[in-house]
Amino acid sequence: MTATNPRDKASAVLWLAAGKSQRAAAEAAGVAPGTVGRWRRDPVFAAEVERMRAVWVEKSNDGLALLDHMDEVERRLRPGSPVRVEGGRWHVTVSIPSGASARRVERLTARAIARGMRALREAEGR
Structure with a gap:
């Protein structure tokens, strides 16, 4: 078993926050949909999805703000x-x-x- 790159987890966070399916988030992260399901049960990952959802709702047209937040998500998801x-x-x-x-x-x-x-x-x- 290998650890998932925090950048891939952050990609899944972005897709889930944007309202995409667990399958789409898994494809973006390069993992199985069941893996994303397991991540969603993790309180840290779930909190990141909610934070990103708030940024997405407020600044969905501001690509720089989303990228900045993605960097923060990646840092917080680092093992x-x-x-x-x-x-x-x-x-x-x-x-x-x-x-x-x-x-x-x-x-x-x-x-x-x-x-x-x-x-x-x-x-x-x-």
Whole structure:
């Protein structure tokens, strides 16, 4: 299994925000429609679709604004980047390889939590 390029995920976000089908978004991202369905259940991805939908409604004729927002979406969807989601909570992705020992799982999780805490401090200006 390979990780999907954040640019491809951002393309799917744009298509979904524009009201296109899950199949069309999957074709734009170069993945199976089921993959887009799984992404849509992810709260971070769903929040990005809603943000992009708001930009799309407000500035659908402003290509530069859409491209700028696409860059932001791509940055937030990059694996390992902590992302603030609804309710002020943070979402941090932890990639754990199959067959990892309990100790390695613990270490990877601790690093992800530390990334989230740093992001929180930066967001609060500390």
